[in-house]
Amino acid sequence: xxxxIYGAILADELKITPLSFLIAGHHAGLxxxxxLKCRLKENQSKSEYGSVxxxxxxxxxxxxxREDLRSHFAxxxxxxxxxxxxxxxxxxxxxxxxxxxxxxxxxxxxxxxQYRVRQERAHAVTIEQLREVFERKQQEFSQGETxxxxxxxxxxxxxxxxxxxAADWEPGVFRLCxxxxxxxxxxxxxxxxxxxxxxxxxRVIFAVPYTSIIEQTVRVYREDIFAELGDAAVLEHHSAxxxxxxxxxxxxxxxxxxxxxxxx
Numbered sequence: 407x408x409x410x411i412y413g414a415i416l417a418d419e420l421k422i423t424p425l426s427f428l429i430a431g432h433h434a435g436l437x438x439x440x441x442l443k444c445r446l447k448e449n450q451s452k453s454e455y456g457s458v459x460x461x462x463x464x465x466x467x468x469x470x471x472r473e474d475l476r477s478h479f480a481x482x483x484x485x486x487x488x489x490x491x492x493x494x495x496x497x498x499x500x501x502x503x504x505x506x507x508x509x510x511x512x513x514x515x516x517x518x519x520q521y522r523v524r525q526e527r528a529h530a531v532t533i534e535q536l537r538e539v540f541e542r543k544q545q546e547f548s549q550g551e552t553x554x555x556x557x558x559x560x561x562x563x564x565x566x567x568x569x570x571x572a573a574d575w576e577p578g579v580f581r582l583c584x585x586x587x588x589x590x591x592x593x594x595x596x597x598x599x600x601x602x603x604x605x606x607x608x609r610v611i612f613a614v615p616y617t618s619i620i621e622q623t624v625r626v627y628r629e630d631i632f633a634e635l636g637d638a639a640v641l642e643h644h645s646a647x648x649x650x651x652x653x654x655x656x657x658x659x660x661x662x663x664x665x666x667x668x669x670x
Contacts, residue, residue, distance in 0.1 A: 410434070411449050412458050418446055420467070424479045424493075428501045432508055436501060530638035533607065537599040543631045544592065562589035569593040573600035591626055617646045 414430035431437050514521045551559055565584055584590050598610040614620055624642045632639035
């Protein structure tokens, strides 16, 4: 059943054209507008589509005609969007979500055991556990300072407490401008864990430039702070990662499951 093109036709008939692009391309990649129009026209007249359309039922039709869904896509109608960059980013984000969900559903059907392991390991360590360990380690770190009253350490302490206060703010985009040596690695984590706990988030993602900085940050988090929680606490993922070591097969499987939903 060519569900991608038939789903795209249905979305187009319901006047949700952006959704049509996403459905049509969720296996092959986003199509361009002219190619999609041709494909829609070629397949719309097929008797098989008519049968599928008739059997779709009210449940599916009601789902894709919900006003909240239509309003989100209306502002990004192809050829009419005023902010083309925003439209592009929005559609690619939804496209990514669709592919991710489709792969997980496929895994659930074809490989239920792997799906079960993925779900279990995804929640092996909670935000609450991470925060509890971090606060204890941070207290030990502060008590171990040889010059707690130095100007640098006073500034680090101020930055740390400012980050904790900011964690109570509503979710959004925040900026932390602190020079090198100001304690951003720990203060940023303090903000992230408290904010995640207060706002019901499930995980914290650090995305930073350069693999050297990533590796340096990982060492602090994995070895200095969360070592007692094991490998499930910190997932390091970048182009230089080697996860195929024979003596660490279980860890390699864990990294693969946590970093990608495409191995189905």
